[in-house]
Amino acid sequence: MKSALLVMDVQRSVVDLTDAGPEFLHRVRRAMDGARSAGIPVIHVTIALRPGFPEVGTHNRALSAIAQAGLYVEGAAGTEIHPEVAPLPGEVVVTKRRASAFSGSDLDVVLRARGIDSxxxxxxxxGAVVLSTLCQANDLDFGLTVLADACLDPDPEVHRVLTERLFPQWARVLGVDDWAGGLAARRDRS
Structure with missing residues (x-):
């Protein structure tokens, strides 16, 4: 299997709104460093909506609330990837228009072009981008791993239930250190 690490919605405004602290950003960074060392592509996914929000329908409660708050407008400073997890030159950045990393983006095209199946x-x-992407990726037959401690939800109970009860039905759920340690062990055996 050929894998890619998706770093999703770790943008300035999202980090600020969720109070994602330096420990969380450090864990995401460790995952990125582990992937890069193992030759696994790191793909950054951001949410950005057009000015005036033409892609936001009135029946979509979550996006309607985002539009009413004026959040995630394409080109606004808050939509930038947080500098602690900034892409390296040449790393792909995908812009999505909905919760799932696949919705309104070219992520599937990028993955298929690179032969990525995990x-x-x-x-x-x-409870938003991770859940939505996991469901869609599962339906698209990707192999899946969730790094539970490199995911964050404003509601700790939502995070716990998803990572402990739901996600294990569809994916391996690991911590960053276990995942990166496994990568390093494979590299050492080679």
Whole structure:
């Protein structure tokens, strides 16, 4: 299997709104460093909506609330990837228009072009982008791993239930250290 690490919605405004502290950003960074050392592509996924929010329908409660608050407008400073987890030159940045990393983006095209059939998921929020992407990726037959401690939700109970009860039905759920340690052990055996 050929994997990619997805770093999803770790943007300035999302980090600020969820109070994602330096420990969380450090864990995401460790996952990115582990992936890069193992030759696993790191793909950054951001949410950005067009000015005026033409892609937001009135029936979509979550996006309607985002539009009313004026959040995640394409080109605004808050939509930038947080500098602690900034992409390296040449790393792909995908812009999505909905909760799932696949919705309104070219993520599937990028993955298929690279022959990637397995995804490692990180991001904010566990109950939004991570859950939506996991469901869609599962339906698309990707192998899946969720790095539970590199995912964050404003509601700790939502995060716990998803990572302990729901996600294990579809994916391996690991911590960053276990995942990165496994990568290093494979590299050492080679």
């Amino acid at each position: 995804l490692v998921l990180t991001g904010i929020a566990t």
